[in-house]
Amino acid sequence: MILLDHVTKKYPGDVTAVDDLSLEIKEGETFVLVGTSGCGKTTTMKLINRLVDLTSGTIKLDGRDITSMDSYSLRRSLGYVIQNVGLFPHFTVERNVGVVPELIGWDKTKIHTRASELLTMVGLSPEEFAVRYPGELSGGQQQRVGVARALAADPDVILMDEPFGALDPITRETLQSELSPLWNELDKTVVFITHDIFEAVKIGDRIGVMDNGKILQTGRPADVIKQPENETVSSFFAQHRFQLELLTTRIEPLVEAFDESRIKRDKNTPWLHPHDGLIDAMDALKISDDQKVPVYDSKKRYLGIISHETVTREILNLIEQ
Amino acid sequence: MEFLIQIYPEILDRTVEHLYLTAVPIGAAALTGIPVGVILTRKIFISGKVLGAASVIQTIPSLAMIGFMIPLFGIGVPAALVALYLYSLLPILRNTFTGINGVDKAVIEAGRGMGMTDHQLLMKVQLPLAVPVIMAGIRTATVIVVGIATLAGIMGAGGLGNLIFQGIAMVNSDLILAGAIPAAMLALALDFLLGKAERLLSPGRKGDKE
Numbered sequence: 001m002i003l004l005d006h007v008t009k010k011y012p013g014d015v016t017a018v019d020d021l022s023l024e025i026k027e028g029e030t031f032v033l034v035g036t037s038g039c040g041k042t043t044t045m046k047l048i049n050r051l052v053d054l055t056s057g058t059i060k061l062d063g064r065d066i067t068s069m070d071s072y073s074l075r076r077s078l079g080y081v082i083q084n085v086g087l088f089p090h091f092t093v094e095r096n097v098g099v100v101p102e103l104i105g106w107d108k109t110k111i112h113t114r115a116s117e118l119l120t121m122v123g124l125s126p127e128e129f130a131v132r133y134p135g136e137l138s139g140g141q142q143q144r145v146g147v148a149r150a151l152a153a154d155p156d157v158i159l160m161d162e163p164f165g166a167l168d169p170i171t172r173e174t175l176q177s178e179l180s181p182l183w184n185e186l187d188k189t190v191v192f193i194t195h196d197i198f199e200a201v202k203i204g205d206r207i208g209v210m211d212n213g214k215i216l217q218t219g220r221p222a223d224v225i226k227q228p229e230n231e232t233v234s235s236f237f238a239q240h241r242f243q244l245e246l247l248t249t250r251i252e253p254l255v256e257a258f259d260e261s262r263i264k265r266d267k268n269t270p271w272l273h274p275h276d277g278l279i280d281a282m283d284a285l286k287i288s289d290d291q292k293v294p295v296y297d298s299k300k301r302y303l304g305i306i307s308h309e310t311v312t313r314e315i316l317n318l319i320e321q
Numbered sequence: 322m323e324f325l326i327q328i329y330p331e332i333l334d335r336t337v338e339h340l341y342l343t344a345v346p347i348g349a350a351a352l353t354g355i356p357v358g359v360i361l362t363r364k365i366f367i368s369g370k371v372l373g374a375a376s377v378i379q380t381i382p383s384l385a386m387i388g389f390m391i392p393l394f395g396i397g398v399p400a401a402l403v404a405l406y407l408y409s410l411l412p413i414l415r416n417t418f419t420g421i422n423g424v425d426k427a428v429i430e431a432g433r434g435m436g437m438t439d440h441q442l443l444m445k446v447q448l449p450l451a452v453p454v455i456m457a458g459i460r461t462a463t464v465i466v467v468g469i470a471t472l473a474g475i476m477g478a479g480g481l482g483n484l485i486f487q488g489i490a491m492v493n494s495d496l497i498l499a500g501a502i503p504a505a506m507l508a509l510a511l512d513f514l515l516g517k518a519e520r521l522l523s524p525g526r527k528g529d530k531e
């Protein structure tokens with residue numbers, strides 16, 4: 001758990017980058033800080049790993065004040081994906097991934113095994129990529145290595161500063177949907193920075209909307225979008241409200257009972273998870289030839305169906321609001 | 322041709338001397354200039370003064386420099402070595418300083434963020450990434466020193482300059498060429514070898530690999 005208590009950071013020249021900010025990030029959750037450029041997201045993150053010193057306030061990691069820890073061991077214990085990737089250009093991909101393990105003294109074979117395992121996890125074949133240099137990778141591949149590097153020493157907490165920031169929308173979406181389940185399954189506590197509200201909503205268990213060094217509102221994406229607490233938060237979503245609601249309205253309450261044996265199934269039949277959004281239901285219905293889509297939970301248990309009719313009704317509701 | 326066969330052993334001897342007159346000052350300048358350059362990147366407030374002083378040394382005409390050294394060290398090899406050392410210092414010092422300061426800030430930040438200490442950052446990241454620039458400094462210094470080392474001939478320190486000065490005294494252009502051509506070839510050869518070394522020391526640069 002990460003606790004920020006009345007945290008303020010003033011840079012020389014009277015710039016208050018973070019202004020009396022309090023925040024609790026729970027164990028195992030993905031918390032997304034979202035806000036416009038210059039609002040203080042990166043500074044907040046660097047306060048947590050002490051790349052930047054606090055002006056006032058306290059930050060606690062699992063109950064321990066971070067200023068009481070050795071700053072080098074603190075940083076080695078936190079995974080970090082920096083804005084602009086920052087891979088070491090003179091290290092091979094494998095050595096890049098192994099940086100923190102090397103710093104904390106793992107032996108060579110263990111680092112090698114771990115690097116291969118991680119590269120596979122982030123979708124890069126070790127045979128092909130381990131010996132390459134960062135300059136020989138595409139932007140998306142570099143970002144994958146950046147994520148693998150942050151996971152290397154198996155930290156409980158990972159800080160990610162716009163890890164997919166510099167990518168084209170398609171690559172970005174691929175990486176979001178491939179990599180975020182990875183750290184969720186590993187039960188990592190993730191602090192994720194983005195200025196892309198769609199990315200925030202897609203990845204975050206909870207999001208915090210930041211402006212001018214302050215957190216304006218925190219909560220589950222759907223709640224923050226449905227019930228903005230003030231004008232600024234609301235205006236942050238204004239242009240995309242309808243799309244965001246389609247994305248964040250979960251289908252869970254819309255599932256209807258239906259006899260499982262009457263569902264035609266083959267490998268191409270689309271299916272849904274209760275946490276999927278309306279927009280996923282629309283996509284699934286479009287490719288279904290059945291006017292209904294079965295819903296299964298994470299353990300592949302059958303829960304019921306989502307019908308064309310319900311989805312249409314729900315969308316009309318959203319439009320009328 | 323006959324002349325060449327006759328003079329060949331002397332050319333060889335003088336070239337070895339010349340190599341010595343080059344390698345020792347360059348080695349000493351690298352051993353001192355690189356650490357001092359590194360320290361300057363941490364002490365920005367004195368860096369301007371130190372680099373300025375080194376530039377001033379660089380501007381002293383080489384004949385004058387030799388003139389200054391003789392009263393201090395007498396005629397012979399030591400005076401030549403000190404003078405050549407002073408000339409090679411600036412390129413190495415300055416390139417170390419700019420090379421290390423020029424390392425991509427994002428990479429430095431990544432190193433710090435992963436938990437590297439200042440020393441680890443220097444040894445694992447900054448110095449290796451500054452290698453091309455530092456080596457460029459060493460190459461520049463080497464070419465300068467091979468040239469200036471010919472002047473060591475007039476202060477009794479040997480080297481290919483001896484042939485050149487003999488040639489000038491005897492108005493024998495063959496003799497001048499017998500000193501000048503090997504000197505030029507030596508400069509080219511050393512520059513080539515250092516370029517190779519640079520490549521070996523700096524993996525991962527874009528476009529290096531075929």
Ligand SMILES: Nc1ncnc2c1ncn2[C@@H]1O[C@H](COP(=O)(O)OP(=O)(O)OP(=O)(O)O)[C@@H](O)[C@H]1O
Nearest residue numbers: 011012015017036037038039040041042043044195
């Ligand atoms: N080292 C620094 N010295 C002085 N001011 C700084 C420094 N770093 C950041 N700032 C200022 O602090 C404010 C917050 O910067 P920060 O980098 O935290 O923003 P950000 O939300 O991460 O922005 P972006 O989305 O563009 O990355 C900005 O006004 C910035 O100019």
Ligand SMILES: [Mg+2]
Nearest residue numbers: 041042083161
């Ligand atoms: Mg930032």
